[in-house]
Amino acid sequence: MAIERMNLTFNTGMQGKPILHEIGKRYDLVVNIERANVSEAAGWVQVTLSGESEEIQRAVAYLNTLGVFVSPTELAVIA
Numbered sequence: 001m002a003i004e005r006m007n008l009t010f011n012t013g014m015q016g017k018p019i020l021h022e023i024g025k026r027y028d029l030v031v032n033i034e035r036a037n038v039s040e041a042a043g044w045v046q047v048t049l050s051g052e053s054e055e056i057q058r059a060v061a062y063l064n065t066l067g068v069f070v071s072p073t074e075l076a077v078i079a
Helices: 019-026 053-065
Strands: 002-010 030-038 043-051 069-077
Touching: 002 053, 019 030, 019 043, 019 053, 043 053, 053 069
Parallel strands: none
Antiparallel strands: 002 043, 002 069, 030 043
16 A cells, blocks of 8 residues: 655636545545645645555546646655
């Protein structure tokens, strides 16, 4: 299992969409919100994603297709 902490930056028009819930379900990840700052114009969320490394990578690729800017802040792999 891998645990990866990252910052997600969202653009206008994404508020109200269950993006984090969707990646949790779609890629079988545990999504933990650590910090967030969201307004009507934009926002950022610091999350920890836990699951298989390949699924985390697929989730990040999916977020990029939605226009979410993803920047990893920390990586820890648990064997």
